[in-house]
Amino acid sequence: MGRYTGHADAVVRPRTTDEVAAVVTLCAAEGVRICVQGGNTGLVGGSVPPSHPDGSRPTILLSTARMTDVDEIDIVGQSVGVQAGASVATIDTAAGRAGLMFGVDLASRESATAGGVVATNAGGVRMIRHGNTRSQVLGIEAVLADGRILRRWSPLVKDNVGYDIPGLLAGSEGTLAVITGVLLRLVRPATGAEVAVIALRAVDDATALIGAARDAGLTIEAAELMTDAGVTLVHEHGGRRPVATAAPFYLLLEVSGTGGVQDVLLGVLETADGVLDAVVEPGPGRALWEVRERHTESISRSTATPVVKLDVSVPIHALGDAVADLEALAGSRDHRCRPILFGHVGDGNIHVNLLDVPPDDADGLTEAVFAVIAGHGGSISAEHGIGRAKSAWTHLGRSAVDLATMRAIKDALDPQGLLNPGVLFG
Ligand SMILES: Cc1cc2nc3c(=O)[nH]c(=O)nc-3n(C[C@H](O)[C@H](O)[C@H](O)COP(=O)(O)OP(=O)(O)OC[C@H]3O[C@@H](n4cnc5c(N)ncnc54)[C@H](O)[C@@H]3O)c2cc1C
Numbered sequence: 492m493g494r495y496t497g498h499a500d501a502v503v504r505p506r507t508t509d510e511v512a513a514v515v516t517l518c519a520a521e522g523v524r525i526c527v528q529g530g531n532t533g534l535v536g537g538s539v540p541p542s543h544p545d546g547s548r549p550t551i552l553l554s555t556a557r558m559t560d561v562d563e564i565d566i567v568g569q570s571v572g573v574q575a576g577a578s579v580a581t582i583d584t585a586a587g588r589a590g591l592m593f594g595v596d597l598a599s600r601e602s603a604t605a606g607g608v609v610a611t612n613a614g615g616v617r618m619i620r621h622g623n624t625r626s627q628v629l630g631i632e633a634v635l636a637d638g639r640i641l642r643r644w645s646p647l648v649k650d651n652v653g654y655d656i657p658g659l660l661a662g663s664e665g666t667l668a669v670i671t672g673v674l675l676r677l678v679r680p681a682t683g684a685e686v687a688v689i690a691l692r693a694v695d696d697a698t699a700l701i702g703a704a705r706d707a708g709l710t711i712e713a714a715e716l717m718t719d720a721g722v723t724l725v726h727e728h729g730g731r732r733p734v735a736t737a738a739p740f741y742l743l744l745e746v747s748g749t750g751g752v753q754d755v756l757l758g759v760l761e762t763a764d765g766v767l768d769a770v771v772e773p774g775p776g777r778a779l780w781e782v783r784e785r786h787t788e789s790i791s792r793s794t795a796t797p798v799v800k801l802d803v804s805v806p807i808h809a810l811g812d813a814v815a816d817l818e819a820l821a822g823s824r825d826h827r828c829r830p831i832l833f834g835h836v837g838d839g840n841i842h843v844n845l846l847d848v849p850p851d852d853a854d855g856l857t858e859a860v861f862a863v864i865a866g867h868g869g870s871i872s873a874e875h876g877i878g879r880a881k882s883a884w885t886h887l888g889r890s891a892v893d894l895a896t897m898r899a900i901k902d903a904l905d906p907q908g909l910l911n912p913g914v915l916f917g
Pocket of ligand 1 (some may be wrong): 529
């Protein structure tokens with residue numbers, strides 16, 4: 492991102508949970524702060540240590556890069572145990588060999604780790620079908636801030652003994668414990684999937700089209716929105732234009748079903764409003780997916796200043812208005828910059844990328860985007876978490892009592908404040 496830099500007095504790369512526990516025990520005894528890093532693909536600065544070293548409290552970076560074991564797949568139970576540093580791609584490939592798949596997928600799959608996707612409760616492109624990462628977690632192993640190992644590792648689908656600690660650690664961004672292993676639910680891959688990129692007149696046409704596909708009996712596997720500015724940028728960086736007709740918006744739609752999926756999809760496209768052009772390919776349709784997945788890289792390569800990246804969500808009925816307001820904001824006299832918006836449209840999730848922002852306007856622009864999102868009843872963090880980037884704005888998404896409850900949980904589990912200081916709580 493080119494936005495975050497930090498300072499660590501040492502980097503530690505443990506191989507086993509016992510080694511993590513030994514490191515954390517030592518840090519607890521000496522008051523050393525720990526920044527946990529998985530694949531370092533997070534987009535809110537949570538895996539980067541604080542930038543100013545604090546003389547009295549050294550900081551280590553604890554990397555899970557060597558904790559990459561993947562256990563044998565439990566085909567009957569549809570689950571797998573993995574170490575925290577196993578990448579999403581590795582887990583998915585292992586699951587694939589057993590005829591299953593990991594229900595979380597994202598363009599950072601080669602680097603993003605199990606620990607990272609759990610710690611951020613990542614959403615990704617399959618969220619519309621299989622839910623977020625939290626809902627894939629059956630069990631967890633973690634080292635607490637005092638060095639003790641907590642292991643709740645049961646494949647039981649029904650097991651209601653007390654608090655949902657795996658659920659709590661999902662989305663905790665390294666502030667409550669170091670996740671060392673995860674027992675993950677696996678899902679069955681779709682059959683007969685078709686992938687389409689549809690050129691559309693308006694955002695509301697995309698949401699209507701998703702509804703029409705559902706009504707026609709199709710299962711939505713993914714639904715991603717792109718704008719003409721984004722598709723053009725990807726094209727400038729060597730990507731292909733998916734359809735011949737230029738349009739304000741493009742919907743990448745992946746659908747599945749039982750038999751005749753392509754015919755049903757073509758029928759939906761013929762009768763839907765706002766369709767200017769479309770291309771349909773049998774799944775996995777990697778060439779079509781590439782257009783969407785190359786957005787982040789193309790954006791990073793074509794901005795003069797660090798990108799202001801804001802991952803927000805709004806109620807689906809407000810998406811069209813929110814996108815229009817965000818584009819108007821970026822063109823306004825007060826905040827002139829280049830907006831590239833894309834996102835998981837079926838979840839109401841917009842990735843706001845603002846390029847060429849004068850550095851002294853980054854915070855002002857962030858505030859202005861959050862004001863637009865709040866005005867539409869949305870959230871300042873849809874799936875990337877809070878990290879360091881958004882810690883000043885959590886009050887926009889949670890009440891004072893809610894924030895105090897989170898703080899009480901943090902203080903109970905990490906009374907010395909050693910785990911990922913500066914993340915989530917500022
Ligand atoms: C091209 C691209 C596409 C992306 N697409 C998506 C997307 O579709 N959906 C989405 O949600 N995100 C997306 N992301 C963001 C990112 O990939 C996710 O946030 C991912 O979950 C981070 O995983 P990581 O292993 O890289 O974690 P890191 O970046 O290393 O860390 C992220 C946070 O998790 C904490 N953490 C990491 N490992 C552990 C652990 N073992 N124990 C405790 N805390 C830990 C860190 O301290 C930090 O706070 C994308 C990023 C890129 C670059």
